[in-house]
Amino acid sequence: xxxxxxxxxxxxxxxxxxxxxxxxxxxxxxxxxxxxxxxxxxxxxxxxxxxxxxxxxxxxxxxxxxxxxxxxxxxxxxxxxxxxxxxxxxxxxxxxxxxxxxxxxxxxxxxxxxxxxxxxxxxxxxxxxxxxxxxxxxxxxxxxxxxxxxxxxxxxxx
Numbered sequence: 001x002x003x004x005x006x007x008x009x010x011x012x013x014x015x016x017x018x019x020x021x022x023x024x025x026x027x028x029x030x031x032x033x034x035x036x037x038x039x040x041x042x043x044x045x046x047x048x049x050x051x052x053x054x055x056x057x058x059x060x061x062x063x064x065x066x067x068x069x070x071x072x073x074x075x076x077x078x079x080x081x082x083x084x085x086x087x088x089x090x091x092x093x094x095x096x097x098x099x100x101x102x103x104x105x106x107x108x109x110x111x112x113x114x115x116x117x118x119x120x121x122x123x124x125x126x127x128x129x130x131x132x133x134x135x136x137x138x139x140x141x142x143x144x145x146x147x148x149x150x151x152x153x154x155x156x157x158x
Contacts, residue, residue: 030054034123035061042091045070047078051098053125058096067094075102079109083118092119099125 027033031054038046045068050059059069075097082093093113094138097103103124113120 017063029057029061031057031061032064034058035065035067036154038062038092038094038121039067042089043067043094044089044091045085046094047072047081048096048123049073049075049078049098049102050096051089051102051125053099055098055123055125057094057104058123075105077107079106079120079122080112083109083113083116085114086113086118086120092121095120095122096122097122 027036035058040066044061047070048055049072050056057114062069063142070078070081072081075095078097079095082095085091086093095106095109097106103122106122110120110122112118
């Protein structure tokens with residue numbers, strides 16, 4: 001199974017809220033940990049066009065944490081919806097995309113978030129190093145790709 005990668009804008013990284021520990025005492029998976037922390041930060045909805053893999057586990061974890069999943073037609077649309085949610089609310093927007101082309105399709109929304117200082121958390125599938133070595137399908141250095149686009153450091157966990 002692929003691992004979840006996280007690129008964040010304006011310091012909205014995985015340590016979003018310390019209260020997350022109260023919601024998820026011992027998460028059984030990275031998806032549960034992510035969903036718990038986002039919920040603790042006040043996130044009510046997540047938007048996206050998932051590719052599969054760990055994103056499917058994340059969508060299930062969102063439901064368990066009380067975060068509504070909004071399936072969109074495109075990654076770009078999902079990104080702008082997440083940005084709009086963040087701009088009118090008190091929590092970061094959350095965008096979930098597939099690896100490779102899924103992440104690159106979100107570039108306009110990610111750039112908008114960076115330029116307008118919108119708190120946007122982008123979660124993408126990615127291949128592990130071992131998986132990437134055995135396939136040529138949708139392989140790209142996602143962290144480096146997004147860092148070049150927004151001029152911020154992107155971080156990966158798990």
